Structure formats: C-alpha cells, structure tokens
Amino acid sequence: MLFFLVSFFPFLILLFKFLPLQPMPSWASEVTLLSNLFWKEFLYSLVKSLRNCSLLSARILSISSSMSSKRRCAPRVEIEEESVDMSVLDLPELALECILGKLSPAGLCNMAAVSSSLRDRCRSDHLWERHMKEKWGRVIGGVAYRDWQLYSASRKDSLGGVVGSTKQKKWIGAFSCVWPLSWLKSRIESSSKPSNPLPDDSIMSWYLSLESGKFWFPAQVYNREHGHVGFMLSCYDAEISYDHHTDTFHARYPPHGRRTIVIEEGVQWDRIRAPPVDTPAHDLHISDCLNDLHPGDHIEIQWRRNKEFPYGWWYGVVGHLESCDGNEHFCHCHNSDTIILEFNQYTPGSKWRRASVNRKDHREGGNETDGFYGGIRKLHSKYEIAKWKKMWPTEVLE
Template sequence: MLFFLASFFPLLFLLFKSLPFRPLPSWASEVTLLSNLFWQEFLYSLVKSLRNCSLAGARILSISSRMTSKRRCAPGVEIEESSVEMSVLDLPELALECILGKLSPAGLCNMAAVCSSLRDRCRSDYLWERHMKEKWGRVIGGVAHRDWQLYTASRKVSSGGGVGSTKQKKWIGALSCVWPLSWIKSRIESSSKPSNPLPDDSIMSWYLSLENGKFWFPAQVYNREHGHVGFMLSCYDAEISYDCHTDTFHARYPPHGRRAIVIEEGLQWERIRAPPVDTPAHDLHISDCLNDLHPGDHIEIQWRRNKEFPYGWWYGVVGHLETCDGNEHFCRCRNNDTIILEFDQYTPGSRWRQASINRKDHREEGNETDGFYGGIRKLRSKNEIAKWKQMWPTEVLE
C-alpha cells in the first residue's frame, strides 16, 4: 500500500506539470467533487481498517487472558462466570415472549433500541395489539382504522423522492460502472435512507402516532362544547387528538351551517366514544329496529337543527301513546304504527320533551322550528344505557 502511494503521487505531479494550461471544461467541477469523495472515503476506510485491526488484537489478547485465568480458577468459579455473561436472547423462545409481553409501551420502545433482534421482536403487531386495545379500544372504531390506512398511504406517497433526487440517482447510476463510483453510489444511497425505519402500517406506529397527538382520528363527544346546555344528552362527531401531557383530548367539530369550526380542549376520557355506526354526520342513518321498539326501550336518534347542520345522536326512551294508560297487560302501543319518543331531560310541556315517528315509513321527520329527526338506534347494551345516565344533567332543561 505504501509503495503504491509513493509511486502514484510523483506520477500525478509530472503529468500535471507536463500538460499545458487550458480552461477547465464544465464537467471538471463534478470530477473534482468525485475525486474529493474518493480520497475522503479512502482515508476513512484506511483509518477504520487500522482501528478494526487494533480492536481485533485487543479482543484476542482479552480472550487469551480470560482462558488463562479460567485454567487457574476452580470449576465452580468458571460456571459462575459463564452464567454472568448470559444474554436475554439466550432464553427460550416462550420465556422471552412472556417477558416482552409484560413490558409497557415505553419498555418495548426502550428494549427495541438494544439490538436488531430485539428491535424486530418488540415491534411485532402481536405485542402491540394488547396495548392498543387496552388504551385506545374504547375510543377507536372502524372509521378511525380506515382513516389511519389512508393517512399512512398518503405518507408513503409524500415521502417519495423529488425530481432533483431522481436526476441525481440517474447521474450516479450511469457512472457507477466505473470504479470507484460504484461504492460512492452505495454510500450516497445508504446515507439518504434512515436506518431501520418503523413501518407506517404497523400497530406500533399507529399507537405512537395516537400517543404523540400527530394523528387526528374520528370519534364522538358527549355533551359537546364543555357541556353547553343546548347539547346535553347528545353525542356529536368530531376529530380528536390526544394530549399526553394532560391525558386529555382536543376536539374539532365540523362547521354548523355558516358557523366556523369549533375547537374544544381538555376533554376527559369518559366524554369520548368510538362511533357506534359508520354513518357520516351529514347522512341519514337507515333504521333497522323500528319493528322491535316497545315502550321502555332506550334509544338514540339522529337530530339536527336544519338541513345544513350535521346530525347528532340524542338519548331518549320509547313512551306510551296518549290513549294508553301504561298498563303492561293492556298496552297495545307495540302494535301501533306511531312511536312516541320521550326526552325526560326537558321539562313537561317543552317542545323538546316528546316526538312521534312513523314505524312503517320513517325517514326524516320534522321542520325548521323543531328540527329534524333522523335514524334510530336501539340500545341493547347495559353499558351504553349506563353511560347516558352518567351524563344526565344536574338540572331539568327548559
């Protein structure tokens, strides 16, 4: 190597002196850049090789000294020393999975930074499914999952190289057949790519995006706008973002008519739920429970102020007709085409206290004064009913 360097530099100097001085062509700057890259990489590789040699020598000396010390020690000491050097990767597969399964999300992230083998294990969807369900299962629904898939797809498209990077790759690729440009190409491409990036479509990536608040997901909010009296015992669609510092949420409500977007901060977990149906906020939900509604059933019904507003889900109870005394043995309300809906959070005599719909041909009923009633959901879960009663206002509404 030294002989090559000693003979190469004088030859280069003589050629430079013998050539006449002429203006450099336009491509000379690029060749100069490649020359600088070559010598920089060459010196870097030389220093790295010397360092590896020194490290290898030191390791050989360490191993030989360790073997010598083991010969001088008792057998019990040797067994104890080998047990101290045991790695977590030496554990059986089932034991390692049990240990990783007990770690918190923060613990999995820290363990993933130890080595490549643990990184792949700690990023597996199998480990993150449980954490995803435990923390986000009650506020994340199918609509949010579809939005996440669209979000990751858009990130993949936006992360593609631009026109300048494409031209650079073509220029380097055309010259890569000439040594040493082949390893220059590989060096540039490897430096432009992040090392071991987290897959966008993994559950771990979804969890972390929810945790740091980067992903706004669709959900529904009970008693929106800090429990405004006009929204008591209702649930409206919104875009939700998590704030890990306060363990609360931010909500962006869609505009109501000409009204601007409303943002509410500091929402607690108990005021958020996953949308029970996939019907968008401005679309009518097709009711499939009308023939199954009886007095005393708990329901949610779509309601909006006018045609420009989105629907919200309002809690109510199926009541008896005026001609029925409420006696369960003589009640015929379940056989009548008219269904009475009662909203007991309002005072008797209020125009919001009661509404009637047609059992056979119900689509959207109402007017600009009383609003429009849309689709109906029958509440069959005791947890859903208990949740609405938990949101009951402290005072009767006018």
C-alpha cells in the same frame, strides 16, 4: 497498491501537460467531486487498515504473554471456570415472549433500544394489540382506523422521496459499476435514509401517534362544549386529539351554519366514544329497527336544529300512544305506524318532551321550529344505556 499509485501519478502529469487550455465541460466538476471522494475514502481505508493491524498485533502479544504466564503458574494454581454473564437473549423463546408481554408501552420502547434483535421483537404487532385495545379500544372505531391508514399512506408518500436529484442519480449510476466507486451509490443512499425506521403501518406506530397527539381521529363527544344546556344528552361527531400531559382530549367540532370551528379542551375519557355507525354527520341514517320498537325501548335518534347543522345523536325512550293507557296486557302501540319518542330530561309540556315518527315511511321529519329528526338506532347494550343515564342532567331542562 503501491505499484498502482506510482504508475498512476505520471499518467495524471502527462494528461494535464498535453491537454489544451480550453473551458472545462459541464461534467468536469462532477468528475472532480468523484476524484476527491475517491482519494478521501482511499486514505481513510488505508489508515483504518494500519490501525487494525496494530491493534491485532497488540492483541496477539497480550494473548501470548497471558498464555505463557498461565503455563508458568499452572502447577500452583487450580483451574477455575470462567463466569459467563447471561443476557435476556439467552432465555428460552417462550420465557422471553412472556417477559415482553408483561411490559408496558414505555417498557417496550426502552427494551427496543437495547439491541437490533430486541428492537424487532418489541415492535411486533401482537405485543401492541393488547395495549391498543386496553387504552384506545373504547374510543377508536372503524372510521378512525381507515383514517389512520390514509394518514400513514400519505406519510409514506411524503417521506419516501427521492434520494437525490435526477441529474445526481444519472452520474452516480453511470460510475457505480466501476470499482472502487461502487461504494459511492450505497453510501449516499444509506445516508439519506433513517436507520431502522419504525413501519408507518405498524400498531406500535399507530399507538405512539395517538399517544403523542399528532393524529386527530374521528370520534363522538357526549354533552359537547362543556355540557352546554343545548346539548345535554346528545353525542356529536368531532375530531379529537390526546393530550398526555393532562390525560384528556382536545375536541374539534366542524363548522355549521354561521358558527366557525369550535375547539373544546379538557374532554374526559368518559365523554368520548367510538362512532356506533359509519353514517356521516350530515347524512340520514337508514334505520333497520323500526319494526322492532316497543314502548320502553331505549333509542338514539338523529336530530339537528336546521338543514345547515350536522346531526347529533340524542337519547330517548319509546313511549305509548295517547290512546293507550300503558297497560302491558292491552297495549297495541307496537302495531301502530306511529312511534312516540319521549325525552324525559325535559319538563312535561315542553315542546321537546315528545316527538312522533312514522314506522313505515322512513325519512327526515320536522320543521325549522322544532328541528329535524332523522334515523333511529335501538340500544341493546346495557353498557350504552348506563352511559346515557350517567350523563343525565342534574336539573330538569325547560
């Protein structure tokens, strides 16, 4: 190395002496930058090597002195076993998995910062699937999952970016094949990327985005706008975001008609649900249960005030025809083409109390005065029925 330096300096002196004083080409500044980087790295490596040699020499001297002292004291001192500290990584594989499986999300995040080995283990999807299902399973549906995939893909595109400009890539690639400048490309690329980034498509990343409130996802809100009387016993589509400070949600309702975007804060968990169907809020839901509806069945039906409004899902029950006395032994309402729907939250005689739909001819029905009725879904789950009854208004609506 010393011979290289001694022979290299005269070459530089002769080169600069016989070069004509002409304007430097455009690539000269880049070569100067490479030269500065080379000598800076070379000096850094030289100092580091000398330092390592001194540390190694000191270590060897201390080991030899300690060994000689042990030999002198060997006849008078009994040999004792050295105590070895045991870490969590020394545990059997099954025991370690059981411990990690008992940790909370915060515990997994803290454990992931201990070492690279634990980091990879604590980010495993199978550890986060349980936490995702326990906390978010009731409000996350298939539509939200598809939106998350699009969201994570867009983040990859925006963050995947270029390491440097095209010009920088060209001259780095040209010189990277020549030693000792091969380190230059790797150092620049590594410095531009975050160390050990969290995969955007991992369940842990999805969970943390939900927890932080950064990801707004589609869901439905019961009795929207703080239980406004015009929305009692209904459930409307919204985009919601979690607020971990209050353990509630922000709900953002899309604009419709002359109304602008409405944002409701402080929405409790029990007022949120995952959309039961994938039908968009402005589309008619295709019913597949009309032939199976009988008096007493619990249903949800699409309803909107006018054509500009989105549909909301409203709770009701199937009633009897006016010609039927309600006797279950003589009732033939299920054979009729007309289905009577009852909304018992309204007073008897109210125009909102009863409605009829055609069992055979499925289409949107209604008018600008009474609103428009859309698709119907039959409720089979006792949990869904109990959820609607829990939202029942304290007073009968007019």
